[in-house]
Amino acid sequence: MMKTQALDFPRIDAVLRANGTGEVTINGTSHPIQAADEAAVLREALRLISDTAAQLGRPVKVTTIDPDGQGHIVVSPAGTVSEAAPVKPAPRRQKEPVSAPASPIPSVQELTPAPVEPTPAPAAAAHVQPATAPEPAETAQPVTFASVVDQAPAAAPETVTRRSLKETSFLVSAPVLEPATRGWRGTLTRLGFRMEPSPEEMAEREDIRTVSQHWPGPRIVAVVNRKGGANKTPTVVMLSAVLARYSGAATVAWDNNESQGTLGWRTEKGVHDNSVLDLIDSSQTLLSPSTNAAEIARFVHHQTSDKFDVLRSDENEEGDHEVTAEEVDIAHQVLTRYYRLIVMDSGNTARSANWRQMIHHTNQLVVPVTAIEDRAEAARLTLQTLESRGGHDAELARNAVVIVSESTDAKRSMGGDALKRAKAEAQRIADGFAPHVRAVVRIPYDPALVNGPIRYDALQPATQRAWLAASAAVARGF
Template sequence: MGTTPTEVLAFPNISAIVRDNGTAEVVVAGNSRIVPAGESLQDLRNNALDLVVGEARTLQRPVRVRIEDPEGHGELIVHPDKKIESVSYESSPARRRTQAPETPPREAAPLTGTVPATGPATVPAESDADSAAPAKEDAQPWPPRPASSSPASSGPVSSLEPATRRPLKEAGSFLAAPGTVEPATQGIRGMLNNLGFSLAPSADELGEREDIRLASKHFAGTRTIAVVNQKGGSNKTPTVADLAAVFGRNGGSVVAWDNNPTTGTLGWRTEQGDHTRSALDVIAAADALLSPAARSADINAFVHHQSTDKYDVLRSDADVDGTHEVTAGEVDILHRVVSKYYRLILMDSGNNHRSAEWNRMIDHADQLVVPTTNEEDRVEAALLTLQGLDLKSDRSASLAANAVVIVSERQKGEARLSQETADKFRPYVRDVVVVPFDPALKSGQIRFGALQPATRRAWLRAAAAVARGL
């Protein structure tokens, strides 16, 4: 049974082109490879298909290839085991003449795979190749035998069927769908490409590219992400910092806002600028920052820029003798200010889900992220946080149902426990991502570049999951 054409991926974009001057090339994802010369047109076809078979073997799956030569054009499916299937083929107009050629057919070498007759074997001139006795299907897959032709048929075609008219509204776009994929840059394929090969990326690399695309997306208007768990020590602050780093490094305009009624730890775990201003200072300067005369750089006097991770931090009040409690109205003011200067807001939170500050954050949120470690009490607190939001209002229930839960391993060797924890949440939320243990997240300033590759990849996966909900 053949492969259904729709089951074969359309990337990388592959073309095999044979010219009547005796040259040919195979183009894979925009990279051209010269086909070895042959003694006949069929030799060139076979040599071109050998290169395509090599590409299929590299990808370990069938590939589509568009074929073009002096006799026509079409599409084939090429398998790693050299099996070749025809999807479509159309002879060029010059090969479908309604009159026989005026000159007698010349002698030519038999096509590859044909059975020689007694005496000199002859076939019609190349212009009448469609009416020649076809070779065995496996031996001569290109050009394919037309489905309507009979092995016993010969001679010129007497007439052509007129094309059936169709309504113009049924016509799709004539623009070719983008199919070019950049060659692999990672793993053994990337190493070989550095040596001059042109190998397609693996499924893992393609998945990573898609996650980067999502993390780089620019939205129409500001988006707010609330990171919540009503239990302390559930990894809220590292979650905010690492998600902000992924979005910031991929071109976003990002602020991490410590929306904590007491002294939050986000300021301790990130770089400090050349000042000590906090959210209270933004509230005091809100009129100036929201005025039409304000400039985009004015916010820099109040936030703390992360030099390598490319995002800003708005700290909570750090005065040990401070008594000011931020109200719901002041959260609104702060949100108006940061919405003017940033496209993406990640809000760290405290543990008091009854406070006005916490609940106003939920009112502004477009996406909910619930972090937890695999410790039992943190896991239970994450569940209770989601259940409380599910009961609070229709809007917060929608946020809970579409939440992303991020399970961070508390210590090394807990991969199985983390997966079991993740599986508990999967039926109830939109997505769950597990982040492996990394000693760089235990203490000190959080710098994304200091994390292990597997940890960085997990946070990229988490950021892409969050972006899908925005």
């Protein structure tokens, strides 16, 4: 008996919003839902949908829409939920049903020895001829390799070769897929209907896995753009926060401006005023085998919620000291002893000694740019300068990650059309860089990145997700 199918009629859309409300639309009739929490919203939505299924006497197909994306489920009249997944391919030992084969399927006679006294071959074992009017998929009986083998006489027993126990294992190496945790699927899972995660959630899990890795030896990320206001400092803070939070690796953000940088202004200040110059002055002590790891706290400023440290640039009001290449080497030697991951902010002069020495130590280059043409042009020239130098510098440019942030200069007063133009400009710039670098990631506008100290938890969910994707793109270069 054929199972009752879930048809596309009636059209049912179920929306679960980030603010905890929902809506079920059945053939154009809207049913808004407000409840105490997501689970209550979903229970009411399932009641409306299952009532519709009961009236029709069959399951119904539902399009689910939530902040994580769009999906499809099937709801029965009894309220049972299943996933409307695409038809899975047949197992490897079978072949797809053939209606008009390019070459004949082997018959039983071709696969097995002929009997002593030939008898008429059964119809099921005959060569399959091209069908002029194929039967419906529900009633067709496809000829498969498995069905042909099942009809063949048993082969002569073969000698069994014993295998070594060393070549056998009962361990299951494939990881178990955890059920969905977000959106409609996650809420259904919490209500007892185990649902697979959406493609969006699977992509997020993969990004988390990537940034959670530990690599042998330290890794240095340089964030560069010769134009000021290109979002270098927010990029340093966000990459440091995401990598430190997920990997748990000791991470430091180093302000490598040649004089006075702004990284210290956008992050928490510790109980001291020490900067990179103080660390350099104390380098012999910090590199001594008798010095313990906790001593580095005298020179860096810990970010209590984002779990990374900041090495500030010199904040001498007179600003009469410029960091040299030798001092970059000394600071690098100290920091790689205490940290696994170093994210470096930089100044705007690609010709300065400390900038070039930073590049010498870099493993992964990141080029931030806002969606404004002069910032994009400065980013292009920065990459062009490195590429023209050849060798290690050119390799960094080719494998760079470009991070395009939507304009922060005028968005607070933008209307709908202006916002669309800003997004289109960000996409145009991203598309322009894509053929020349390893990865390009777009970051949406977020007011939490504009002024004051930057905190990962203060960002909107979409911005957090974008920075996770950017950090994963960077980590893939490690």
